[in-house]
Amino acid sequence: MRVLVCGGDGFCGWPTVLHLSAQGHDVAIVDSLVRRQWDVELGTQSLLPIATLPERVARWRECSGRTVRCHIGDMTDAAFLMDVLRREEPEAIVHFAEQRSAPYSMIDRQHAVFTQVNNVAGTLNLLYGIKEFVPQAHLIKLGTMGEYGTPNIDIEEGYITIEHKGRTDTLPFPKQPGSMYHLSKVHDSHNIHFCCRVWGLAATDLNQGVVYGVQTAETASDPVLYNRFDTDAIFGTALNRFIVEAVAGHDLTVYGKGGQTRGFIQIADTVRCVELALLHPARPGEFRVFNQFTEQFSVLQLAERVAAVAPRLRLRARVAHLPNPRVEQEEHYYHAVHTALIDLGLEPHLLDDDLVADLLQLAVRFSDRILAGKLLPTVLWR
Amino acid sequence: MRVLVCGGDGFCGWPTVLHLSAQGHDVAIVDSLVRRQWDVELGTQSLLPIATLPERVARWRECSGRTVRCHIGDMTDAAFLMDVLRREEPEAIVHFAEQRSAPYSMIDRQHAVFTQVNNVAGTLNLLYGIKEFVPQAHLIKLGTMGEYGTPNIDIEEGYITIEHKGRTDTLPFPKQPGSMYHLSKVHDSHNIHFCCRVWGLAATDLNQGVVYGVQTAETASDPVLYNRFDTDAIFGTALNRFIVEAVAGHDLTVYGKGGQTRGFIQIADTVRCVELALLHPARPGEFRVFNQFTEQFSVLQLAERVAAVAPRLRLRARVAHLPNPRVEQEEHYYHAVHTALIDLGLEPHLLDDDLVADLLQLAVRFSDRILAGKLLPTVLWR
DSSP: OEEEEETTTSTTHHHHHHHHHHTTOEEEEEEOOHHHHHHHHHTOOOSSOOOOHHHHHHHHHHHHSOOOEEEEOOTTOHHHHHHHHHHHOOSEEEEOOSOOOHHHHTSOHHHHHHHHHHHHHHHHHHHHHHHHHOTTOEEEEEEEGGGSOOOSSOBOSSEEEEEETTEEEEEEOOOOOOSHHHHHHHHHHHHHHHHHHHHOOEEEEEEEOEEEOOOOTTGGGOGGGOOOOOOSTTTOOHHHHHHHHHHHTOOEEEETTOOOEEEEEEHHHHHHHHHHHHHSOOOTTOEEEEEEOSEEEEHHHHHHHHHHHGGGGTOOOOEEEEOOSSOOOSSOOOOBOOOHHHHTTOOOOOOOHHHHHHHHHHHHHTGGGOOGGGSSOOOOOO | OEEEEETTTSTTHHHHHHHHHHTTOEEEEEEOOHHHHHHHHHTOOOSSOOOOHHHHHHHHHHHHSOOOEEEEOOTTOHHHHHHHHHHHOOSEEEEOOSOOOHHHHTSOHHHHHHHHHHHHHHHHHHHHHHHHHOTTOEEEEEEEGGGSOOOSSOBOSSEEEEEETTEEEEEEOOOOOOSHHHHHHHHHHHHHHHHHHHHOOEEEEEEEOEEEOOOOTTGGGOGGGOOOOOOSTTTOOHHHHHHHHHHHTOOEEEETTOOOEEEEEEHHHHHHHHHHHHHSOOOTTOEEEEEEOSEEEEHHHHHHHHHHHGGGGTOOOOEEEEOOSSOOOSSOOOOBOOOHHHHTTOOOOOOOHHHHHHHHHHHHHTGGGOOGGGSSOOOOOO
16 A cells, blocks of 8 residues: 655654555655754653664665655645645555654643644645545544543543433544643544545544554664654653663652553554554544553553563662642543454553563663653643 | 733624723723735625724724723734733733634635634633733633534533443533634634643633624714624625625525524624623633523524515515535534523523614615625535
């Protein structure tokens, strides 16, 4: 299948590009490379050194014999994006090309407005481009489980059937997102849903949980193909940050009580979920929502898991409860349905101690690149 | 009370400015005057000739002895907006300053992106400005009943209590907006709700129905104070458009079957609803939603009402069913709760034949300004 991966240079995008290419799909990338610029802005870096995008695709061609085309530009630049769609004529478009850090979006007004305008306008441009040039293309959009917040009822996959005053309807699941970034994803969801209803576009919204792990079979196969490993308090996510903190001899920074429960997924499962959505597309007019995670954990559970495995590598890790920089419930009900991708054939890789040990080992190997000054949260929600 | 009215030069904003000023509030206006520019862009005009904003406030001072300060600038210009908030220190902010036409937002990609970026970024700037400079100020935001769409259950005021799998929660009412403009209002609602939850801001979202009528006691009191009367297919709304069509000898342009049912409200009630919200503010941290309309009608009912009254002025009006330019259900269940404003003391002015006759008379008086070429819809949803 001809697949365009928007944001194909990023943490989820790059492994997806390689996985889909390895599976025989004809893959092209759209990316502005701005994620690398955010590292410059924040003074952060990937724990694993990452090659440039041209180096990456050149090496992939050497390793696999497969070509990946690159279009460097910004999705908010409509003329650029339309030109790419015209030339590539993709059958499916996987859209990761958004600012995806909650803390980054909460730095200040400028970062909030940037995040929302960037994500919403980029996605709108893509929707109009699909309508005009490739109306049959299947849009696979990365959403987030964070769109739902933590309601006191079970979270369904995108929709909920409500009985109310003797009548019934199935409606979009109510959203209570927890940051300016998460809000931008809610806006996207409403916009995409509308375009499916009105223009008959076909879209799958992958409401992904927190991703952990770093490498997939393809990214691990050569150092030039390595995936990025974000460990700082802005772009690093819970488990991955704890791994690096353990290796750095730093306290594991649990925010508040740590009872915040979320859905989690391994990066190796992310790429297969995208492939499953690709192989089983939404119908014209359908806005389909999958909750893309494999297990629920509380943040404290994850920290304790890392602390328990750390001694295997002769590391001592202590869990510390920091004042929570975010505004969120620290003890709450959480149960989210996530059966749609399983029904399509996903065989989840669950978190086990060996994976935690592997990640610790990886972090040990690159421990001279840990920036200890970037582990503590500096962005406050209030 | 010190009140800032954003969008105070517009169709709802200007009558609100005068009403609040007449009630003794200390009113200042923020407006970019862009609504007048859109008339230039579209080749349209208000049926009633309207004075410039400086002329309006000068005449109001002569008539009432009351001063209204004007700040001319754009809400997406954060430096400008922050400066106004610092200088005015409002106790309440009424925010009408958005692109508010569904057809305008559906013209093409540029107009869609403009509408969403303009509305969302302007409101975000305002939220950050309130947080920084006037955190106690009560934000009164114009939303729209169109955020809800037409669900098959009763529409509640902002929230709905859902029982699901043996558990219960009260959550934001699910949204199914019908245009890029309506979507922008849904985005605003989520953004404002978040800022109330996280920063403790106090906000009231007025989900207004379709407004009809033109003048209020204050705007009618002097020709220089006249309100704008939009009659074209882009900015004109159902009843007001039918009035002008009847006077122009044009068919009354009902889109499709005309079974589309909506909540409606007179402009004279709009200004009182805003005042009621102002006098009974939301609490810190509260995001309160009022459904601001007084009666439900189908579009066909309104056209037939105008056709029935037209002969009083020796006009002959015929209802015509046009192919619907929009994508919407033309026959559907619709029942929306709207008791919160009644509970605060609103005494609704219901639609009666005398008002229809008055509007017809007003349109007859200015019939030489009718632009017959602007009555038919040109913007298609598909």
